[in-house]
Every structure is written in structure tokens, then in C-alpha cells.
Amino acid sequence: MFLGSEIFSGHPKGQSLKHLEHIALWNDVGQKGQTVSLKLNHGSDFILGVTLSILSNSSLSVALENSELQEMWRLHYVCSRDLITARGQDIYYGIGCSSTWQTLTRDLLIDVQKGVLLQEKKRKIKLVKSKFKVTHIHLYGSGSIDNLTLSTSDHMAQFYATAEWLVNHQDPKTGGWPNPVRRRITAGIGDLKPGWYSAMGQGHAISVLSRAYYHSGGNVTYLNTALRALKVFKLPIYKGGVQSKFLDKFPWYEEYPTTPAVFILNGFIYSLFGLYDLVTLSPRSKQKEALSLYDQGITSLKRMLNMYDTGSGSSYDLRHISLGIAPKIARCDYHATHVNQLLLLATIEKDKIISDTGQRWAGYIQGKRASHN
Amino acid sequence: MFLGSEIFSGHPKGQSLKHLEHIALWNDVGQKGQTVSLKLNHGSDFILGVTLSILSNSSLSVALENSELQEMWRLHYVCSRDLITARGQDIYYGIGCSSTWQTLTRDLLIDVQKGVLLQEKKRKIKLVKSKFKVTHIHLYGSGSIDNLTLSTSDHMAQFYATAEWLVNHQDPKTGGWPNPVRRRITAGIGDLKPGWYSAMGQGHAISVLSRAYYHSGGNVTYLNTALRALKVFKLPIYKGGVQSKFLDKFPWYEEYPTTPAVFILNGFIYSLFGLYDLVTLSPRSKQKEALSLYDQGITSLKRMLNMYDTGSGSSYDLRHISLGIAPKIARCDYHATHVNQLLLLATIEKDKIISDTGQRWAGYIQGKRASHN
Numbered sequence: 001m002f003l004g005s006e007i008f009s010g011h012p013k014g015q016s017l018k019h020l021e022h023i024a025l026w027n028d029v030g031q032k033g034q035t036v037s038l039k040l041n042h043g044s045d046f047i048l049g050v051t052l053s054i055l056s057n058s059s060l061s062v063a064l065e066n067s068e069l070q071e072m073w074r075l076h077y078v079c080s081r082d083l084i085t086a087r088g089q090d091i092y093y094g095i096g097c098s099s100t101w102q103t104l105t106r107d108l109l110i111d112v113q114k115g116v117l118l119q120e121k122k123r124k125i126k127l128v129k130s131k132f133k134v135t136h137i138h139l140y141g142s143g144s145i146d147n148l149t150l151s152t153s154d155h156m157a158q159f160y161a162t163a164e165w166l167v168n169h170q171d172p173k174t175g176g177w178p179n180p181v182r183r184r185i186t187a188g189i190g191d192l193k194p195g196w197y198s199a200m201g202q203g204h205a206i207s208v209l210s211r212a213y214y215h216s217g218g219n220v221t222y223l224n225t226a227l228r229a230l231k232v233f234k235l236p237i238y239k240g241g242v243q244s245k246f247l248d249k250f251p252w253y254e255e256y257p258t259t260p261a262v263f264i265l266n267g268f269i270y271s272l273f274g275l276y277d278l279v280t281l282s283p284r285s286k287q288k289e290a291l292s293l294y295d296q297g298i299t300s301l302k303r304m305l306n307m308y309d310t311g312s313g314s315s316y317d318l319r320h321i322s323l324g325i326a327p328k329i330a331r332c333d334y335h336a337t338h339v340n341q342l343l344l345l346a347t348i349e350k351d352k353i354i355s356d357t358g359q360r361w362a363g364y365i366q367g368k369r370a371s372h373n
Numbered sequence: 374m375f376l377g378s379e380i381f382s383g384h385p386k387g388q389s390l391k392h393l394e395h396i397a398l399w400n401d402v403g404q405k406g407q408t409v410s411l412k413l414n415h416g417s418d419f420i421l422g423v424t425l426s427i428l429s430n431s432s433l434s435v436a437l438e439n440s441e442l443q444e445m446w447r448l449h450y451v452c453s454r455d456l457i458t459a460r461g462q463d464i465y466y467g468i469g470c471s472s473t474w475q476t477l478t479r480d481l482l483i484d485v486q487k488g489v490l491l492q493e494k495k496r497k498i499k500l501v502k503s504k505f506k507v508t509h510i511h512l513y514g515s516g517s518i519d520n521l522t523l524s525t526s527d528h529m530a531q532f533y534a535t536a537e538w539l540v541n542h543q544d545p546k547t548g549g550w551p552n553p554v555r556r557r558i559t560a561g562i563g564d565l566k567p568g569w570y571s572a573m574g575q576g577h578a579i580s581v582l583s584r585a586y587y588h589s590g591g592n593v594t595y596l597n598t599a600l601r602a603l604k605v606f607k608l609p610i611y612k613g614g615v616q617s618k619f620l621d622k623f624p625w626y627e628e629y630p631t632t633p634a635v636f637i638l639n640g641f642i643y644s645l646f647g648l649y650d651l652v653t654l655s656p657r658s659k660q661k662e663a664l665s666l667y668d669q670g671i672t673s674l675k676r677m678l679n680m681y682d683t684g685s686g687s688s689y690d691l692r693h694i695s696l697g698i699a700p701k702i703a704r705c706d707y708h709a710t711h712v713n714q715l716l717l718l719a720t721i722e723k724d725k726i727i728s729d730t731g732q733r734w735a736g737y738i739q740g741k742r743a744s745h746n
Contacts, residue, residue, distance in 0.1 A: 303620075321680055326684070328745065328746050372702040
């Protein structure tokens with residue numbers, strides 16, 4: 001659904017909205033009266049796309065109604081550097097201030113959900129699309145706007161927005177995307193302090209960037225960003241990286257770089273997928289480093305995989321071995337993740353341990369059990 | 374119950390029974406007629422003790438009746454080197470031929486059971502003591518007999534008979550007691566061929582010998598036999614010993630010395646108990662070797678113990694890791710054995726991993742489960 005800027009309603013009492021070819025400029029600063037707004041009654045399409053430039057104290061705001069709960073939610077994309085803040089049903093996303101154009105691609109329902117969770121962790125709202133509709137789009141302050149759309153999906157825009165974000169937010173020194181949150185894994189291990197790297201996060205980033213390099217027809221910015229991201233894989237945890245060694249023997253890439261390490265299985269395999277994507281999609285001359293990291297990871301996986309087998313499921317990690325405490329069993333959906341990861345990996349690596357274990361673990365889902373003596 | 378030899382019935386038709394102080398000499402060779410025999414109607418005491426000397430073609434035979442099944446069993450202790458043979462309800466135990474005295478201590482019901490199992494592996498006879506009674510003791514051929522008794526138990530005689538057997542049957546070169554049977558562990562590993570050593574068997578032997586040394590007030594034959602038995606612990610499996618290494622890192626004493634090794638837990642801990650007994654009961658100057666083997670075993674145990682934790686029980690071994698196959702779960706009574714071994718070990722080793730794991734595994738028996746994520 002294309003929302004031409006010409007259909008914004010200019011209110012007679014003061015605000016201005018100028019058309020400049022397809023671009024609309026607006027300004028209600030210093031004016032009394034209502035803002036520039038577009039009234040809608042639109043459901044089913046909740047991916048907002050817009051090219052805009054806004055100045056300080058300005059925003060693009062979207063109002064959504066939940067017909068079931070009789071609630072109104074207001075999403076404000078504002079000129080600010082705060083990632084997200086919320087007060088009641090007003091949720092603010094900082095998109096930075098700039099007099100140059102920027103492209104926003106937002107999933108409005110996800111943006112509502114983040115605002116709810118920010119305030120009430122325990123409240124689960126069901127994001128049933130059919131219960132929502134967009135009722136208004138408002139323009140506050142002053143700025144320029146173009147190409148305003150609501151769509152059912154816009155995966156490519158989201159994909160490239162992600163790739164661009166990764167390019168722009170990589171730490172140039174470490175090659176990593178630091179996690180800004182404190183994270184507690186379990187008693188007996190110190191919390192991870194803001195700034196830590198995740199092998200799984202790095203792997204996902206490398207996947208996105210490798211695919212962006214491929215899909216863009218060879219934009220080397222994506223490739224170089226992905227290659228720089230390998231550095232964190234090679235660094236041991238005590239030097240700020242993500243690599244541990246099981247029993248000082250098998251290198252492992254940690255989803256959470258704790259000391260002692262806990263060897264989370266799914267995060268490790270996801271990180272291998274990232275390495276695999278880079279090996280597969282990068283030019284031959286650039287493959288060496290990723291290939292070496294992938295190969296040593298696969299070797300560790302083959303040797304360690306069955307340590308996760310409980311005979312009726314899988315364990316989530318090896319904390320019971322490295323910390324000497326009770327094991328953490330993979331709940332049903334994590335076990336299913338393990339199975340899917342292994343069955344996928346078995347299509348890449350023609351290896352009996354990986355395929356046999358994937359099959360056996362799939363059997364556990366159906367109630368099969370390992371034999372006893 | 375003392376069965377004085379004087380109450381054996383001499384039959385008028387030929388057989389002879391001479392009294393020589395308390396010793397009775399008998400001879401019915403070349404005689405026609407009935408054998409020297411003692412008629413009984415005796416239940417509850419089934420440990421036979423006797424000092425005797427028999428010549429070729431001679432035997433001491435005991436007849437037992439099972440009142441429930443209306444069966445008669447005849448145990449023949451004969452002048453032969455065959456360990457055990459059976460034909461129907463006649464069971465033959467070779468006790469060797471000797472003109473010098475030897476002491477027999479036999480559990481008659483166990484001897485019946487062995488005879489049954491030898492012929493019908495699948496038949497399980499319930500050895501309910503109250504259903505059995507001894508009805509006759511016969512003397513065939515010629516020999517000397519003294520101190521014939523039936524008792525409820527005679528543990529000390531059995532204990533020393535075992536210790537003597539171990540002294541007399543140790544391979545002087547290897548220090549081991551070889552197992553004469555072929556043993557299949559699982560598909561994918563070659564069978565163990567007769568002549569293999571078991572760390573668990575060596576450990577049990579060392580336990581018995583150490584305790585015999587202590588209880589006998591310092592008979593060094595027992596001590597020296599136990600010390601010689603350590604040799605097998607130090608030898609790697611590929612050199613005919615019982616020691617494997619998990620991931621080339623942690624020494625382990627194998628109940629079954631297979632290649633690849635499978636790291637059976639209960640057999641390993643039993644072997645540690647043997648080493649512990651020898652350390653504790655031998656003179657300080659002789660402790661060093663056993664102590665070193667015990668210490669390195671305990672270190673391995675602490676590092677590897679939690680690899681056996683399935684979150685709801687324990688695995689019997691680590692075949693899933695070393696062979697890359699499905700795990701072998703410890704059935705209920707083996708899991709209980711693990712728990713008992715750990716709780717006992719926790720009284721020796723003040724170690725948190727051992728005691729915590731013992732407690733947690735005890736909880737699994739009561740239905741407790743490890744948490745999932």
C-alpha cells in the first residue's frame with residue numbers, strides 16, 4: 001500500500017505541508033493547532049517503509065488500535081539517540097537527527113511489542129495481526145518525507161538495513177559487535193559485563209554479511225566487514241574473544257564467553273553456519289581463515305557431540321562437566337533446534353556421527369529411548 | 374552342626390570305615406555293596422565344611438532334596454582337575470587329587486545353582502533355603518575325612534579360601550588373574566579373547582588380599598600378592614593391561630579392556646576401592662605405588678564423573694563418546710550402585726563433586742530431575 005504524501009491532510013489552522021515533486025516537506029514548529037496527519041483505517045500491512053529526514057523535536061508517529069483490548073498504541077520515531085523508551089502506550093524510537101535522507105523499515109507490531117516488554121516484562125501481548133489496525137500517521141515538528149508505504153512484508157529492505165547496521169556498528173579494532181547488556185548465565189560464574197562478544201552473534205552477523213555480499217553482486221564492504229568479524233573467533237575468552245577449549249583440547253566458540261566456559265551447543269552450531277556461509281560465498285582467495293575456523297569447529301563438534309546425549313534427549317550445554325554441577329537439559333524446542341541443526345549440518349558434512357546423532361535425537365522426540373544395560 | 378565321622382553308617386556287606394582318633398579313613402574300593410553314608414534330614418545349614426584327602430576315583434557326595442519341586446540334587450566333590458561338570462541332577466566339582474589334607478568350604482545351594490545354570494542358562498531356580506534339605510552324605514572310593522560340619526555361614530573360611538586361591542592362581546609374570554572366557558561388549562568392538570584382565574577383578578582381588586593381610590596379623594604372602602597385582606593397573610590396554618586414557622588425557626582402569634575403551638563407571642570405582650584398601654592396610658613403606666594409582670584414578674573420576682549424568686539418571690559407560698553410538702543407560706540397580714559407590718567414596722574423599730553428584734543421583738532415584746532451560 002503506497003501512501004502518497006499528497007494525501008496527508010493539511011489542517012486550515014496553521015501547519016504547512018509543501019509538495020516538491022514527490023517529496024513532502026512539513027513544518028508545524030511555532031504554529032498553533034493540529035499537526036500534519038493522515039487518518040487511516042488499515043489492517044493486515046504492518047511493515048512501515050519511509051524515506052525521511054527530521055530535525056530536532058520532530059517525529060513521525062504511527063497510531064495503532066488493538067480492537068480486542070480497546071487500546072491505542074502510539075509509536076514515535078523521533079530525532080534522538082535513545083534506542084527505545086516508553087511511557088504507557090507511547091513508545092519512542094530514536095532514529096537519530098539528520099538533515100540527510102534516511103530509510104526506515106519498521107515492523108510496527110514488533111515495535112509495539114518491544115514497548116510493552118520494556119515496561120511490563122511479564123505481560124504477554126498476543127500480536128494477532130487481525131486485531132490491529134493503523135489509525136493515524138502524524139508528522140510533528142519539521143522534516144522531509146518520501147516513499148511512505150505500508151506492506152505485508154519487506155524482507156529485502158530489512159535484510160539490507162541489518163547488513164548496513166552491521167557495517168556501521170562493527171568495532172573496527174576487534175571486528176566484533178559488542179553486547180551492551182549485563183548477562184547472568186548461572187550461579188558460580190561471574191556475570192558477563194556489557195561489551196562482551198557472542199560467537200553466535202558474530203556467526204549470525206557473518207551469515208547476513210556474506211549473503212549481502214553475494215546478493216548485492218559483490219559489494220566488498222559487506223565481505224570485508226564479515227572477514228574482520230573472524231578476529232573474535234580466534235581470540236580466547238581471556239583476551240576478550242569467544243574461543244574456549246574443552247579440556248584444553250577441543251576449540252569451541254562460545255555463545256556466552258564465560259569463565260569457566262559452558263559449551264552451549266546450539267550457539268556453537270549457529271556460529272559454524274556463519275563460518276560456512278562465509279567460506280561458501282567469499283572468493284577463493286579470501287576463504288582460508290574462515291575455512292580453518294570452520295574445520296577446527298567441526299572437528300570439535302564430532303568429538304564432543306555425543307557428550308550432549310542423555311539417552312532420551314540432549315543437554316543444553318556442558319556446564320555439568322565444566323562446573324561440576326547438575327546438567328541443564330535442553331527443553332523440547334531447544335532439543336528440536338539441535339535436531340534441525342544436525343540434520344542441516346549432515347547435508348553439508350557427510351559424516352556418520354553427525355547424521356546418526358541427528359537421526360537418533362529425532363527419535364527421542366518421538367519417544368524413542370537409548371537402551372539400558 | 375558338627376557331623377562326627379563316627380556316625381557314618383558302615384554297612385555290613387563290605388565297606389570299611391576306620392576311626393583314628395577323630396579322623397575317619399574309608400575304603401570301599403573293590404568291595405561290593407553300599408557305600409559309606411550318613412543319612413540326614415537337615416535344613417537351614419548349607420555351608421559344608423570338611424577336611425579331607427581323597428584318591429583317584431573317589432568322592433565326597435552330598436544329596437539335597439528340593440521339597441517344592443520334588444527334585445534330588447547330588448553334589449560330587451571328586452578327585453579331578455575339571456572345575457565343574459554336570460549331567461542332569463548330578464553335579465561334579467573337581468577338587469584335585471591329593472594324599473595330603475585339604476579344607477573344603479562349600480555353599481551347597483550355590484553349588485546346586487551353578488550346576489543348573491551350566492546346563493540350562495534360562496532356567497531360574499529359586500534357591501529358597503526353606504525348600505531344601507540335606508538328605509545324605511556319601512563317601513565313595515577311599516580317603517580320609519575329618520571335621521565335617523554343616524553351618525548357616527562360615528564367612529571367614531570362605532574368605533581365606535578365596536585369598537588362598539588368589540595367592541595360588543596369580544600369574545607371577547603379570548601379577549594378574551586372567552579371565553578364561555570370551556567376552557563380547559558391543560557391536561563395533563572386537564570380543565575380548567580368553568586371558569584378558571579386568572581392573573575390577575584385580576581390584577576385588579587386591580581388596581580381599583589386603584584384608585587377609587590385615588586380618589591374619591600380617592601374613593606377607595597376602596600383601597606381596599596384592600602388591601604384584603598392581604602391575605596390571607599400570608599397563609596400558611595395548612600392552613595387555615587395563616589402563617586406558619580418556620581423550621588421551623585422563624587415566625582410567627577398565628572393567629573390560631576393550632579397544633576403543635568404553636569407561637564403565639561402576640567397575641572403575643570398584644577398582645579404586647581395591648587400591649584404597651591396599652593403601653590403607655599396607656605398611657607405609659609399601660603404599661607408594663597403590664597410592665599413586667589411586668590418586669590418579671580419583672583425579673580422573675572427579676573430572677569425568679559428570680559426563681555420566683543424564684539429568685534423570687546415569688549412563689553405564691561412555692561408549693557414546695568413545696564409539697560415537699547411542700549411550701548405554703545404567704538400569705535402575707546399576708544407577709543405585711553408582712549412588713552407593715559415590716556416597717561411600719564421599720566418606721573417604723572429602724570432595725564436593727563426589728558428594729554433590731552422589732546426592733543428586735540419589736535424588737534421581739526418588740524422581741527428581743535436572744532442570745531444563
